[in-house]
Amino acid sequence: MNSTLAVIINIPMLFLVYVLMYFTQALSGKRQFYGVSLNSDYFAKKEFKNLDKKFKLLLTVGFIAFVIITLVSIYIFEAYLASSIIPILGFCLYQFIIFVYIHNKVKALKQDLSLEIHDLELKKTKIILDTDFINEKNRIIKKYSMLFWIPLIINLLVAIYTATQYNSMPDIIPTHWGFTGEADAFSQKSFFSVFGNVFMSIGVGIIIYISSVNSLKSRAKLNSDNINESKKAHLNYLNKIAFTFFILNLSCQVLFINILIATVNASNVNTYIMWTATILLVVSSIYQTYVYYKSPSKYKDAVYSVDDDDDNWIFGSIYNNHNDPSLFVQKRFGVGWTVNIGSIKGKILFFSPFIIVIVILFIAFNIQ
Structure with missing residues (x-):
């Protein structure tokens, strides 16, 4: 990689992260403001708008600083790999720190204003239990739960095939492929270099399956x-979200299968399959974001529930309620779902991605 290519790749990635975070509050619905439950009638109140502006100013300052760090890493230190990892991770950490800072400011402001304004809180309505709705919702979940198994089972079969071909594989195998699908990094065949990809693909597939089902x-x-x-609106939303999850699952597993087959054959990856799966992954992610933004559960007039209670959230972003049987709840800030770490299952699922990253780094270290 040269300096020009490093800039072309890294700066747009940094900008994308910046833009996504800049508009995150706008995508968060009408029930929470920077992770704090708040009547949306007051989102435009001067004090809250000023905090929103402050967050965006701090975010912009951080973005400029990390762009400079990226350019310095590339042109002065020629650390192309480091410039692809450190600035992005650093910027993500910086974003979280300033979010927590603004979250605490919003929480304190809400508490102060509540002394004179009595309807800052969300209206605490009664939870509605409709058996017909619950049965129809469970039917949709059951149907897509079965569909979600298809790409995972196919991936598992390919993983088994990879294991059976281990002895016949060449001594030198590819470990990385470029944009054109051509192998551009190689290593000695070993247990870690081959089965690391196998375990990672199955592990990620299981996490995606569990996350998809429990998000529904x-x-x-x-x-x-x-x-x-x-x-009617909720069931329509659920069908659309479930379909996007299926496409996301399928796209991810196809990418992993493409890599496993290329590893077995010590060849380039199939470019057509790689780019088709990648485009599907990006398009379905964008569409899912749009569908989620339209979620009826994020409307101001949706009923009040336990996950609307500020006391059940850590930093406005981590849900911790051992009395809530839900494994997943909708995020307060941004798009998507977050794990309820109040249960043992939730804790396991919450820390699983960190474990996978450690395993990947361990594999990469052993390949070296």
């Missing part, structure tokens, strides 16, 4: 003022 099971908040229209 997350709490749906109906509107008590218009129950029939609300049920």
Whole structure:
């Protein structure tokens, strides 16, 4: 990699992270403001708007600083690999720090204003239990839960095939492929270099499956003022989200399968398959973000539930409620779902990605 290519790759990635974070509050719905439950009528109140501006200013300053760090890493130290990892990780950590800072400011402001304004809190309505709606929701979840198994099973079969071909594989195998699909890094065949990809693909596949199913099971908040229209909107939303999860699952597993087959054959990856799966992954992610943004559970008039309580959240971003049976709940800040670490399953799922990263680094170290 040369300096020009490093800039072309790294700066746009940094900018993408910046843009996504800049508009995160706008995508967070009408129930929370920087991770704090708040009546959306007051989102535009001067004090809260000033905190929003402060977050965006600090974010912009951080973005400029990490762009400079990236350019210095590339042109002065010629650390091309480091410039692809350290600035992005550093910027993500910086984002979290300033989010927590603004979150605490919003929380304190809400507490101060509540002394004179009595409707800052979300309206605490009663939870609606509709058996017909629950049965239809469970039917959709069951159908897609079965579909989610298909790419995972196919990946498992390819992993088994990879294991059976280990002895016949050449001594030197590819470990990385470029944009054109051509292998550009190689290593000696070993248990870690081959089965590391196998274990990683299966592990990621299992995590994606569990996350997808439990995200669909997350709490749906109906509107008590218009129950029939609300049920229809929720079921339509659930079908769309489930379909995007299926495409995401399929795309990820196809990418892993493509890599495993290329590893077995010591060849280039299939470019057509690689780019088709990648495009599907990006398009379905964007569409899922849009569908999630339209989630009826994020509307102001959705019923109040336990995950709307500020006391059940750490830093406004980590849900911790051992009395809530839900494994996943919708995020307060941004798009997607987060794990309830109040349960043992939640703790395991929460730390699984960190374990996978450690395993990947361990494999990479042993390949070297």
